[in-house]
Amino acid sequence: MFAGHFGLAAAVKAADKRTPMWALMLGTQLLDVAFVPLLLSGRETIDTVVEGGGYGGSLIHADYTHSLAGALLIAALAAWLCGRFLGRRSGIVVGLVVFSHWLLDLLVHRPDLPILPGNLGGLPLLGLGLWTHPAASAALEGALIAGGFLLYFRSALARSKSAGTGSGRARPYWSSAVLGLLLLGSLLSDMLG
DSSP states (O other): OOHHHHHHHHHHHHHOSSSOHHHHHHHHTHHHHHHHHHHHHTSSEEEEOSTTOSTTOEEEEOTTTTSHHHHHHHHHHHHHHHHHHHOHHHHHHHHHHHHHHHHHHHHHSOSOBOSSGGGGGGOOOBOOOGGGSHHHHHHHHHHHHHHHHHHHHHHHHHHHHHHOSSGGGGHHHHHHHHHHHHHHHHHHHHHHO
16 A cells, blocks of 8 residues: 555645645655665565565565554654644644554555564564455555545635635645646556556
8 A cells, every 4th residue: 555645644634734745745654764774775675475566466574664663653753753843733643644554554464564673572463464355455545545635625625715716716726636646646556566
């Protein structure tokens, strides 16, 4: 799941006008952003289990960034940092959005999400495996994207109307169109691998 995380960020933006969209978009992908340097260093890995990629084509060994404890730690750090620069409320919102990444991954990942970093203690790995059902996984991701887009568009339109008339009337349409294209592009990227 890649695009679905962005769809959730768009939905949160519709409800929270104060937190900048960039903070929500980055926050929703922060676990994956932290994963990249560990992947490049070999500490975390990806194994192909289904030829052709796409949904569920990989087994991800993100034993630090995507462990339950690691996700909570990264979310807490993001909440603290955003709280210092964007205000307490935005910090809490971003922290929750960061942790939402792990919750959504729990739905789609095969059992490859450890509870403790490095799978300390050899506890059972978590993951409900929705990726093994590509149509259901695509439907969930599509619903997150469509829902996030519609909520964002309605919110942007309402904000524009309450601000009055003028040159800003087209802004909610343009910003929503750009967001929609980005969401659609990320979904296609997910589906095509």
